[in-house]
Amino acid sequence: MNNIQEIKDYVVEITEGNSTKEEKLQQICDYLASKISYYDWVGFYFRNGDKEELKLAQFNGEPTEHTIIPFGKGICGQVAVSNKNFVVQDVSEQDNYISCGWKVKSEIVIPIFVDGKNIGQIDIDSHxxxxxTEADEELLEFVCKKVSAFV
Structure with missing residues (x-):
């Protein structure tokens, strides 16, 4: 991975800028996808109102048909229930996996907390x-903490 501190510093710049929430989320997606070669799809999902489901927000990568994900379904849906990071190094080994495309080989999902409540997540797919690595988890936890300050 590239210089983690450099990436964190730029994420701080994005989150502290004067852009709208949506623009900040899109900038983070675009930046991470451009800086980390194996981040082939980067997106945010947030709880869809009071429903027990996630709704796709901003993303960078190929469009997905999975714009709504029920809690408990797939990696993202499991994180919505468990409130824990989920790293899948080989998606073919997961029974409860929603395929976003044949190219996707691995996925990492990190929850976003506001006032101790899981309100969404960042989802990364890799080909x-x-x-x-642990460095990815550390970086994405940092990103989620910064995102929680403005969502």
């Missing part, structure tokens, strides 16, 4: 098997 590479086993790309994610």
């Amino acid at each position: 590479t098997v086993n790309p994610f």
Whole structure:
């Protein structure tokens, strides 16, 4: 992975800027996808009102038909229930996986908390098997903490 501190510093610049919430989320998606070669799809999902489902917000990558994900379904839906990071180094080994395309080989999902409540998540798909490290988790937890300040 590139210089994590450099990436964190730029994420701070984005989150502290004067853009709208939607623009900030899109800038983060675009930036992470451009800086980390194995981040092939970067997106945010948020709880859809009072419903037990997630709704796709901003993303960078190929369009997905999975714009609504029920809690408990797939990796994202499981994180909405567990409130824990979920790193899948090989999606073919997961029973409860929603395929976003044949190219996707691995996925990492990190929840976003506001006042201790899971309100959404960042979702990263990679076309590479086993790309994610603790550094990815650390970086994405940092991103989620910064996002929680303005969503």
